[in-house]
Amino acid sequence: MYLSRLFLNPASSRVRRDLADCQEMHRTIMSAFPSLPIPAASARENFSVLHRLEADRRRRKVVLYVQSREKPDWSCLPPDYLMDIPAEENPALKSIIQQYSSLQPGTILYFRLRANPTRKIDTKTGSDGRRRHGKRVELRRQEDQIKWLRRKGEQGGFELLHVQVNPMVPDVRTTPEKTQGKFSGQRRSGHSLKDQTLTFFSVLFEGHLQIIDPAKFLSESLGKGVGPGKAYGMGLLSIAPPMR
Secondary structure, eight states: OEEEEEEEOTTOHHHHHHHHOHHHHHHHHHTTSOOOSSOHHHHHHHTTOEEEEEEETTTTEEEEEEEESSOOOGGGSOTTSBOOOTTSOSSEEEEOHHHHHTOOTTOEEEEEEEEOOEEEEOOOBOTTSOBOOOEEEEOOSHHHHHHHHHHHHHHTTEEEEEEEEETTSOOEEEOHHHHTTOSSSEEEESSSTTTOEEEEOOEEEEEEEEESOHHHIIIIIITTOSSSOGGGTOOOEEEESOOO
């Protein structure tokens, strides 16, 4: 498993395009991985690609974190896509599988997660005897968002100890022609199909967790990510030693 850190160049037209459209960002990221004769969404799952965009306000930089099972080749990016930072490696890439595989039950970690907290509605069994897949709606109350994360922790091998929720994280957007309305937790804006965009709600969670089941934590929470919207910058669970 690999973790990449890229400082993006805001002067690049390609970067500005990708920051304005999460589907374009997804395509740019996936271009660093081998082509497969399967849909893009399946390719992301095949390589376990997760990513998160952040604003490093202290250094006034836009940072892209990408986690993947396959080692990416960032040479595919346009020449001006990354900032020229002589004092830092850009992009930076490291293997994290050994570090993650050594995690033990009871270990307490600091975590950071940008996620799309939702719940399913309209899933009752129909007259034909089939259970409807239903649709997802956004969880807007902080209490519900934290409960959602606790449930994800129970399913993913960890216990939530302490969490702060930042609801001011910008939502991500793309055009309906590209997503065809398939992603949950989305809202439409605009009056005509041409002018419409799809907006994907997101929340930033930060806090401390305790590992209960290391194998499940590694394969599910870290490897597969948390919650829906993984192709659009949600679900990457970042961990570090606990903050004092």
